[in-house]
Amino acid sequence: MSRFRDELWQVVGGVYDQILAHPFLSGLTDGSLPREAFRHYVVQEAHFLPDYARALAACAARSPEPSGVQRFAGDAAMTVEVEHSLVVELLAAFGLDEADARKTPAGPTTVGYTSYLVRTCSLGTFPEALGAIVPCYWIYARVGETLLGRSSPDPLYAWWIDTYGGEGYQETVAGVLDLLDGLVPDGEERHRLLDRALTTARYEWMFWDAAWRQEGWPCG
Incomplete structure (x- = not known):
């Protein structure tokens, strides 16, 4: 029996294949990813996650059913508590803290992505x-699940993979897909x-x- 999630994956699956083939992710699994590229990712995540939590809270407010309110309000809180803690x-x-991370401005892609999520939600x-929200969950879950089977010789990268490939995150995403x-x-x-x-x-x-490119603003 076809489910709506299957129709959505037909739309985004091609992008997911390109994500999985990206050198950033292949470098995570074989340990070849330059630490500076991963550092850039983590710093941008520190900028991204607060607005992602705001988007989830807005999604909860839009839900016509109590189940959606409970799901996304809870996940907004979990983002602040769990994913934020991982980034910290x-x-x-x-050797950085959040104050150090915020000395580096949010990059063009981070600003574009968070603005799109918050505005849409x-x-x-x-x-x-x-x-707008489902791919944020599902792509990370699929990436984590796939990379978990490959692991990584780098303990820092393995830690990240274990978080998103782990049972707890997978269960969270399963609940969103059921919704x-x-x-x-x-x-x-x-x-x-x-x-x-x-x-x-x-x-x-x-x-x-x-x-991967360690993107910055082109001027100013």
């Missing part, structure tokens, strides 16, 4: 918000949901690519 510990591995319909399957948008609303999902998936690729 990863920063510490580089705050101003769009609930299906649009859900479309997605319970939504049955049609017509233009369905198109908008899938369009938002594709845009977010592209931003996921761009975020890792920005870390």
Whole structure:
């Protein structure tokens, strides 16, 4: 029996394949990723996560059902508590704290991605918000699950892989996908949901690519 998640994955799966083939992720698994590229990623995550939590909270506010309110409000809090804690510990591995991280400005991709998420979840319909949010969960879960099978000789990279490939995160994502399957948008609303999902998936690729390139602002 076909589920709505399957239709969404048909839209974003091609981007996921490109993400998985990206040298940032292949470098995580074989240990060849330059530490400076990973440092850039962690610093940008420190900028990204607070706005991601705001987007989740806005998604909760848009939900017409209590189950959606509970899910996304809870996950907003979990993002601040769990994923934020991981970033703090990863920063510490580089001898940094959050104040140090914020001395480096959020890069163009980070600003674009967070702005898109917060705007869509705050101003769009609930299906649009859900479309924007689901790839953030699902792509990380699929990446984590896949890389977990490959592991990494670098303990810092293995730690990151274990977090997103681990059972706790996978269960969280499964709950979001069940909620997605319970939504049955049609017509233009369905198109908008899938369009938002594709845009977010592209931003996921761009975020890792920005870390790989150690992207900065071109002027100023």
